[in-house]
Amino acid sequence: MVTEMAPLYGRIDVPEAPSASARDFSPPGGVFLVGYDDDGRPVCGGGVKRLDDRAAEIKRMYVLPELRGRGVAGQLLVALEDAARSLGYTIARLDTGAKQPWAERMYRDAGYRAVGNFNDNPFASFWGEKAL
Numbered sequence: 001m002v003t004e005m006a007p008l009y010g011r012i013d014v015p016e017a018p019s020a021s022a023r024d025f026s027p028p029g030g031v032f033l034v035g036y037d038d039d040g041r042p043v044c045g046g047g048v049k050r051l052d053d054r055a056a057e058i059k060r061m062y063v064l065p066e067l068r069g070r071g072v073a074g075q076l077l078v079a080l081e082d083a084a085r086s087l088g089y090t091i092a093r094l095d096t097g098a099k100q101p102w103a104e105r106m107y108r109d110a111g112y113r114a115v116g117n118f119n120d121n122p123f124a125s126f127w128g129e130k131a132l
Contacts, residue, residue, distance in 0.1 A: 001045075001060055001061075001062035004062075005123075008097065008099040008100070009097055009099065009123045012123055016122055017121060017122060017123065018057075018059070018119040018120065018121050019049075020047065020049065020059045020060050024047065024049040024050075024059075025047035025048065025049060025059075028087075029049070029050030029056075029087065030047060030048050030049050030050055030056075030087075031047065031048045031083045031087065032045065032046070032047040032048075032060075033045060033046060033047070033048075033076070033079055033080060033083060035072070035075070035076055035079070043063065043064045043067050043072065044061075044062060044063040044064065044067070044072050044073070044076045045060070045061075045062055045076075046058060046059070046060055046061035046062065046076055046077075046080050047059050047060050047080075048080055048083050048084045048087065048089075050087075050089075051093065051118070051119075053088075054089060054090050054091050055089060055090075055091040055092070055093055055129075056084040056087065056089040056091070056092055056093070057092075057093050057094060057118075057119065058077070058080045058081070058084070058092055058093070058094040059094070061073065061076060061077065061080070061094075061103075063076065073103075073106060074106060074110065077106070077107075077110055078110075080092075081130070081132055084132060085132045089132060090131065090132050091129060091130070091131060091132060092112075092129070092130050092132055093115070093118055093119075093127065093128065093129045093130075094107060094112065094127075094128050095118075095119060095121050095124035095126060095127045095128070096124060096125070096126050096128075097123045097124055097125055097126075098125035098126075104125075104126045104128075107126070107128045108128070110130070111130045112128030112129060112130045113128060113129060113130070114126065114127065114128060115127050115128065115129040
């Protein structure tokens with residue numbers, strides 16, 4: 001995912017960007033999900049990161065290019081929201097950049113409303129929030 005974003009934004013895993021490390025996605029406050037196809041091949045993934053006692057951030061959503069446009073990302077988003085809920089969060093937040101208008105559309109269609117810049121992500125142009 002980081003490599004694929006490089007032509008759009010440059011490296012997004014830089015110190016000035018919000019962290020998205022294995023520690024962020026580890027219990028007790030986080031989780032990273034991987035989705036598999038019927039043959040057992042990993043096809044998508046994404047993480048939940050603790051922001052505070054109530055809010056989690058959904059980060060690093062990725063779907064293999066050949067599966068995009070088939071609803072996989074929407075299913076992944078629902079699974080990540082469910083995971084956040086199971087960790088006790090009542091709010092999900094996320095962001096996306098201007099060069100990914102399809103992602104912003106999907107998030108808005110999923111019920112995310114625009115909020116202020118909650119994470120100082122220099123690559124983002126849309127910050128969204130949804131009650132879980």
